[in-house]
Amino acid sequence: MSFDFPITRxxxxxxxxxxxxxxxxxxxxxxxxxxxxxxxxxxxxxxxGSERINAYLQWAAAxxxxxxxxxxxxxxxxxxxxxxxxxxxxxxxxxxxxxxxxDLVWINGENFAAMKRDGLLSEPFARNLPxxxxxxxxxxxxxxxxxxxxxxxxxxxxxxxxxxxxxxxQRLPKPPQNMAELLALARAQPGRITYPxxxxxxxxxxxxxxxxxxxxxxxxxxxxxxxxxxxxxxxPLWRFLDALHPHLWRGGKQFPQNSAAVRQMMADxxxxxxxxxxxxxxxxxxxxxxxxxxxQSWQFAKGTVANTHFVAIPYNAPSKAAAxxxxxxxxxxxxxxxxxxxxxxxDPTVLDVARLPVAERARFSLAPRAGQLAKSAPALPExxxxxxxxxxKEWVRRYGV
Amino acid sequence: xxxxxxxxxxxxxxxxxxxxxWAAASQALDVQAWQALWADPQTLRAWGLGVWTGLASTVLVxxxxxxxxxxxxxRRQLARYLVHVPALLATPHxxxxxxxxxxLSPSGWVLRLVSPGWTGFDAPPPWLTTQDPWGLGLILxxxxxxxxxxxxxxxxxxxxxxxxxxxxxxxxxxxxxxxTPRQAFAQVIWPQLAPRLQWPLxxxxxxGLTVVDMALIIGPATPPTLAVLAWQWLGDADAALxxxxxxxxxxxxLSVALLAAGAVVVLQAGxxxxxxxxxxxxxxxxxxxxxxxxxxxxxxxxxxxxxxIVMAYLAVWWALGVGSVLGVWPFPQVWPTLWTRDxxxxxxxxxxxxxxxxxxxxxxxxxxxxxxxxWFEVASGRWQRALRPVWLLPLVLPxxxxxxxxxxxxxxxxxxxxxxxxxxxxxxxxxxxxxxxLEPAYRAVDPRQAAVVHSLxxxxxxxxxxxxxxxxxxxxxxxxxxxxAVSVAQYLPTLYVGxxxxxxxxxxxxxxxxxxxxxxxxxxxxxxxLLPMLAFVGAGWLGRPRQFEKIAPMKDTP
Numbered sequence: 001m002s003f004d005f006p007i008t009r010x011x012x013x014x015x016x017x018x019x020x021x022x023x024x025x026x027x028x029x030x031x032x033x034x035x036x037x038x039x040x041x042x043x044x045x046x047x048x049g050s051e052r053i054n055a056y057l058q059w060a061a062a063x064x065x066x067x068x069x070x071x072x073x074x075x076x077x078x079x080x081x082x083x084x085x086x087x088x089x090x091x092x093x094x095x096x097x098x099x100x101x102x103d104l105v106w107i108n109g110e111n112f113a114a115m116k117r118d119g120l121l122s123e124p125f126a127r128n129l130p131x132x133x134x135x136x137x138x139x140x141x142x143x144x145x146x147x148x149x150x151x152x153x154x155x156x157x158x159x160x161x162x163x164x165x166x167x168x169x170q171r172l173p174k175p176p177q178n179m180a181e182l183l184a185l186a187r188a189q190p191g192r193i194t195y196p197x198x199x200x201x202x203x204x205x206x207x208x209x210x211x212x213x214x215x216x217x218x219x220x221x222x223x224x225x226x227x228x229x230x231x232x233x234x235x236p237l238w239r240f241l242d243a244l245h246p247h248l249w250r251g252g253k254q255f256p257q258n259s260a261a262v263r264q265m266m267a268d269x270x271x272x273x274x275x276x277x278x279x280x281x282x283x284x285x286x287x288x289x290x291x292x293x294x295x296q297s298w299q300f301a302k303g304t305v306a307n308t309h310f311v312a313i314p315y316n317a318p319s320k321a322a323a324x325x326x327x328x329x330x331x332x333x334x335x336x337x338x339x340x341x342x343x344x345x346x347d348p349t350v351l352d353v354a355r356l357p358v359a360e361r362a363r364f365s366l367a368p369r370a371g372q373l374a375k376s377a378p379a380l381p382e383x384x385x386x387x388x389x390x391x392x393k394e395w396v397r398r399y400g401v
Numbered sequence: 402x403x404x405x406x407x408x409x410x411x412x413x414x415x416x417x418x419x420x421x422x423w424a425a426a427s428q429a430l431d432v433q434a435w436q437a438l439w440a441d442p443q444t445l446r447a448w449g450l451g452v453w454t455g456l457a458s459t460v461l462v463x464x465x466x467x468x469x470x471x472x473x474x475x476r477r478q479l480a481r482y483l484v485h486v487p488a489l490l491a492t493p494h495x496x497x498x499x500x501x502x503x504x505l506s507p508s509g510w511v512l513r514l515v516s517p518g519w520t521g522f523d524a525p526p527p528w529l530t531t532q533d534p535w536g537l538g539l540i541l542x543x544x545x546x547x548x549x550x551x552x553x554x555x556x557x558x559x560x561x562x563x564x565x566x567x568x569x570x571x572x573x574x575x576x577x578x579x580x581t582p583r584q585a586f587a588q589v590i591w592p593q594l595a596p597r598l599q600w601p602l603x604x605x606x607x608x609g610l611t612v613v614d615m616a617l618i619i620g621p622a623t624p625p626t627l628a629v630l631a632w633q634w635l636g637d638a639d640a641a642l643x644x645x646x647x648x649x650x651x652x653x654x655l656s657v658a659l660l661a662a663g664a665v666v667v668l669q670a671g672x673x674x675x676x677x678x679x680x681x682x683x684x685x686x687x688x689x690x691x692x693x694x695x696x697x698x699x700x701x702x703x704x705x706x707x708x709x710i711v712m713a714y715l716a717v718w719w720a721l722g723v724g725s726v727l728g729v730w731p732f733p734q735v736w737p738t739l740w741t742r743d744x745x746x747x748x749x750x751x752x753x754x755x756x757x758x759x760x761x762x763x764x765x766x767x768x769x770x771x772x773x774x775x776w777f778e779v780a781s782g783r784w785q786r787a788l789r790p791v792w793l794l795p796l797v798l799p800x801x802x803x804x805x806x807x808x809x810x811x812x813x814x815x816x817x818x819x820x821x822x823x824x825x826x827x828x829x830x831x832x833x834x835x836x837x838x839l840e841p842a843y844r845a846v847d848p849r850q851a852a853v854v855h856s857l858x859x860x861x862x863x864x865x866x867x868x869x870x871x872x873x874x875x876x877x878x879x880x881x882x883x884x885x886a887v888s889v890a891q892y893l894p895t896l897y898v899g900x901x902x903x904x905x906x907x908x909x910x911x912x913x914x915x916x917x918x919x920x921x922x923x924x925x926x927x928x929x930x931l932l933p934m935l936a937f938v939g940a941g942w943l944g945r946p947r948q949f950e951k952i953a954p955m956k957d958t959p
Contacts, residue, residue, distance in 0.1 A: 045901060048912055051747055051921065075901045078912045084638040086900060093812040101818040101900040114638040191527040197622060199633070250527060254534060254623045264919060268508035269732040270525040289728040289739045290918070389639065401442045401624055 030130055033321045038069040040322035044311075045083045046106040048076030052284065056345045059338070064329055070322045075102070080111045087120045087314045100316030103323040107155060108309045109147045109201070113385040115312065116154055122313040124153030125324050131331035132156065136352035141381070142308040143350050148222050148384035155310035156327040159339060160348040162306035162379055163205055166282035166297040166371065167266065167273035175273070177301040179213050179240060185272070186247035192272040194248045196262060197255035197400070199392045202275055207391055209305050211237045212380055221383035225390045234391070238398065245399065252399070267291055277307075280346030282371035287342060293370045299377035306379030308350060337363035342372065406779035411788060414772060414832060417810060417825055418791065424809025425802050429651035434644035438652065441645070443624040451626040452656060454536040455610030458543035459664075462605055465544070466551045466598075467591065468703040473552075474559065474572070474590060475582045482556045484941070487882065489549035489714050491933035493890045495910055496926035498542050498618035500717030503724050503923075505538065506531045508732045510720065516733035525732050532622045539620040543612070545713050547605045548706075554601040554837060555594060557876070561845035568593070583700070595668060601837065604796040606664060607657045611799035614892055614911060627653060631801045632893075650802040657797060721930070724923030744920035748928060751909070758889055758905040758932060765827035766884030769835040770877065776836075777843045778865070789836075796833040803830070804893040811898045818900030826894040831884040838883045842876030878944035879937075886933035906932065 042064075048054055054074065061072035077083060083105045090100050107115070115121050126132055135157055137143050143157040144150065167175060176182040186193045196203035214236035215221060220229050245252025249271060256262050259275055266274040267290065276282070279299070285291040311330060313323045329335055333356055336349040353364045438444055473479045504510045507525035516522040531538050559565060568590050575585035611628045612620075620626055625633075627649055634646030728739030776785070795803060807826045808817070816822025846869060854864040870877065892907050910925035 043902065051743075051918070073902070076904055076908070076912055077896075077901050079636055081636050081638040082896070082901070085636065085643060086897075088640065089808065089812060090817075101902070111638045114640075118640075192524075199637075250529060254529070254532060254621075257617065257622060260918070265508065265525075268525065268730060270508045288743065289741045290920075292729050292731070292738070397442050399623075401446055 030128065033324055034068060037319070037322035037325040040319035041071040041073060042103040042319050042322045042326050043073050043075050043101065044104045044106070044326065045075040045077050045080075045102050047078065047080060048074065052288075052345045056339060059344075060326075060329065060335060063335075064326060068322075068325050068329070070325060072326060080105065080107050083107070084111050084114050084120070087115065087316070088118060090316060091118075091120060095316050097316055098318045098320075100314055100318060102314045103317040103319045104311050104313055104326055106158070106309065107312050108307060109382070110385045110388050112146050112151075112155060112310065112312065113149045115314070116149065116152075120315055121154045122315050122317060122320055125313060125327070126151065126153040126156040128153075129156060129324065129328040129331060131328050131333075134333065134351045134356060135331065136350065136355075139352060140308065140350060140379075142306060142379070145381075146310065146385075147307065147382040147388070151310065155312035156331060157308050157350040158311050158330055159309050160306065160350055161277040161309060162279055162299065162348075162376070163209055163275065163277060163304035164279045164281070164297050164299050164373060165273050165275050166291075166295055168292060168294050169296045170294050171269075172272050175296075175298050179210050179300075183240070183244050183247075186244055189272060190247045191249055191251070192270075194250070194252075194255060194262065194271060195275065196258050198395045199388075200258050202259035202262075202277065203255065204388055204392055204395075205277065205305055206275060207237070207241075207395060208383055208387070209300070209380075210240055211383065211387075211391065212305065213302075214240055221387060222381070224384050225386045230387075230390050230394065234394065238394075241399070263291075278347060279373045279376065280342050280348070283342045283369045284346045286371040287369070291371065295371050297371060297373045299373065301377060303378035303380045305382055307382045333360035333363060340364060341366060342369050406775070407781070407784045410772065410776050410780065411784070414829075415788070415791060418794065418829055420813075421803065421806035421810040421829065422794070422798075423806070424813065425647075425650070425806030428644070428647045428805055428809065429654075429802070431644050431648060434641070434648040435651075437641065437645045438648045443630060444627070444649070444652075447624045447627040447630050448652065448656070450536055450621055450624070451610050451628055451653070452660070454539050454543065454616075454620070454626060455606055456660065457536075458540045458547065458609040459602070459606045461540070461544050462547045462551055463602065465548050465706050466555065469548070469552055469707055470555055470559070470594070471583060471586045471591070472700060472703040472707070473556070474568075474586055479556045479559055482552060483560060486549050486553045486556070487879070487937040487941070488934060489710070490553055490883070491886055491930060491937050492546075492714060492717065493886075493907070493926070493929045493933070494542075494546055494612065494615045495618065495890075495892075495907070496721060496930045497546050497717055498615040499724070499922060499926050500720040501538070501542050501545075501713075502531050502619055503720035504716055510716075510735075513733050513735050522733060531619055534621050534623065536621050536626070539612075539616055539626070542615055542619050543609045545710060546615075547608065548710055551598065551601055551605060555598055557838065557879075558594065558597050558841045561841050563845050563847070592671065595671065599665065599668060600793055600796070602664065603657075603661045604793075604833075606660060607797040607799065610657055610660070611653050611801065613801065628799060628801060631799075635801060635805070646801070647805055650799055650805060653799040654802050657799065661797065718930075721923045721927045725920050725927055727920050727923070741920055744918075744924035747921065748924045751904075754904045754906060754909055755928070755932075757903050758907070761823060761827055761895075761903075761905065762885045762888040762932070762936070764824055765831045765888045766835070766881050768824070768828050769832045769884050770839075770881050772832070773835050773839050773880070774870075774877070777839065792836055793833045795830050796837075800893050804897050807894050808897040817898060818902050820903075823895065823899045823903055826898040827888045827891055830891055830894060831887045834887045835880045835884040838880035839873075839876055842873050846873070875944035878940035882933070882936040882940035885936040889929060889932050 044057070046053070046057065054076070057072070057074045061074070064070045064072050083102055087100065087102055135143050140160060146155065165175065176185050182193070195206040198204045198207060211234060212218060212221065215233040216236070217233065220233055223229065256265065262271060263274040263276070263285070265271040278284070279297060282291060282295050282297045286293055286295060311327050313320055313327075317323055331350070333351060336351050337360075339345050339347045340349045349364065353361055473482050502509065507528050507530055509530075512520065512522065512525065520526075559568070571589050572582070572585050575589045576582060580588065613628050613632045616626050616629045620629065624630065631646045631649035631653065634642045634649060637643055637646070725744050726740050726742065727737050728741040730737040807829065811817040811822040811826065814822070816825065850868055851864055854868055889905070890907055891905075892911055895903060895905055895908050906925055906929045910922060910929050913922045913925060
């Protein structure tokens, strides 16, 4: 896939300035960090529901062992909230710095907001990473602002995500391009569309997409939620859902647990379309022989919700130096290009590919694949993290009982 | 040793158990969390669903087990049950739920077999066959899983040499008084057996009310049962919601306690009725509660129910086997259009997961077995009676509550994320099952044997090594296998106390269920089933009776 973002003169200068500043101030501290990291073990807590992600991390572990003498241990978890909970419990039990069980965690959104608010993260580190200079902070502003919460260098960007739909082109030749068209489709083919039950995050994202499309004042969504704002901005959303639900799978009385269940039902023919946060998921699944080659991906024409996922270091990480080296390695063009490769994982890069040296840029040019997104739509920023909880509570009150 | 031993053993097992309970209880006493729980719009319906599925499945299990046991006892097939039931026991709950969904869902095998030919469906119909809002699918899954458990516990009781002979004699006596074999069982044997099944029955009730993993896969979703909600809240990043989850776990515990008290009252009422009856009232009034209609027709019912259960297990194993190689499988085709070996390739590549699982299971089953044997040998009857309810607590308290306590314990003892902590957590969950499995055999030991051995001038160790333990070999090996199976199936304690660092086949199966990869999930579920089955086969081989060809009059025929 390619990421052709026009480089402005200002950006280039800014990047150069940043790079020079880094060389002047931080070169020797970074060498110190690498030296300290040698021989350390990094327990990386990362969601492990996909064997491709696990395989990618195994590759990263081998590279890190060879080049930096770091042992990367993938701690397989099913939900990042488990890690937040664990670190918080460790803090409550009085664990000091370096007495924790987590060195690095894959995180974003309300989990990051919770860790930042409760002081569960280590000191800022992301901007000190040498490879941070290649991050596309202008073209992809969500690399610095996570669900409207500033990252403040407490987490380092890892990959991009954008709400994407996929369906079998033979059964759905003309995919809907916004929520209104989706409603029309549901009316025409009742019982063939659904979304995961919030608080599952794909389900919540579907709700947020509708919220953004229907909110009278989108700017209000970037502010922390208030009862008044919720009432004013979400009223059209609830009207839309009231109209949509009777035509959903099982009459909108039942919802699947997660997006994987939706994908499975789509593959079996029970549903018309599925949703994902990874624009390359359909291509992935086709390559893994779990979806037929006739499946196509698309995003709504006027844009869909997008965000960035990060890695962060808890306050009590035993191997902080090595965790930083791992975060830096994950940002390297080689690691990012491999991650973006559909045969490996297919997770879009956070780097500004156009700004990379020619040799590094070549890593990112790959032939298009079946099921891959043909044309990417604008990225709509996530509402402020506090909206998640408010929307979920209200959804459960209205539809979840 | 006689004085010191019981204290030491009680301390070894009791201290962590009480500590974990205290850690859980102290977190559950949060007034704000209870208020939030009360105010949550889902709580009441979710609680009602949990109670309904728990009670309905328990009553069904009870009725079924009564009929199966009557059949088995009258036709002298209990020994056969003991041979075959472990294969059903070894099928983990998660695997059962996954297999059932593969059959029953609108896009499952059942409808594919008759579509589009008979039904005309070319896409799955919008039927509520799995995750139905009434919890019927969950009740079915619980019924299938708990009947073998209770039959197995009961059969171990009824195969005790002393009880078996006495009960067969009493049964014969009742028939000479003109009862049919079924009436004789209902009026003489069942009232003696039922009270012995109290604890296992409570475990069935508690499990049905508080199960998380099965309910996630096949239970109602909008709202889910309270146990699932508690689990979701416990896993939330928000501290207030977590506290609400702990409160929900507390509410589940209270519910189990109240229902258990109710069940005990009902069972005791049966005993009282029988006593009244024996003072001259007609024996026809003495049917045990819940066991109505013991007519000859019930023999047919028992055969049908037994058949249904066995067929369901065969179907589930089949579905898991095929499911693990499923690629693209569009409805209504019976066979997939794409097959894949990827899942098994990956499972075979994760050998360390299997070794962790095996190591934990072997270690915790062995530790619990050693402790249990020591406990039965050194603790007096009074000690055993007094502390029995404490050891059985992990059976009847919700796993969501235990995991809060065990994790608190691990944090306070600096054991989180470490092998000893994980072993301790597993051992505490395994212990009650090993005790239950071992107890009937220990109770059946004839104390006169010891006297004879001592009178021949031999010490205690000679008696244990040469007489008692060899006689108990079958019970000891099968108790170990049960402990092994329980350890393999642990999900929540492994995840929390292990700080996620130790992957077992069960954590992998559930993690992959969250990623929805049907083939990989089925493959791990199959593996999760295979390991305990091997343990049971091994136990069966080790525990085979010694062959004394010259003295073999202990045939079943009276």
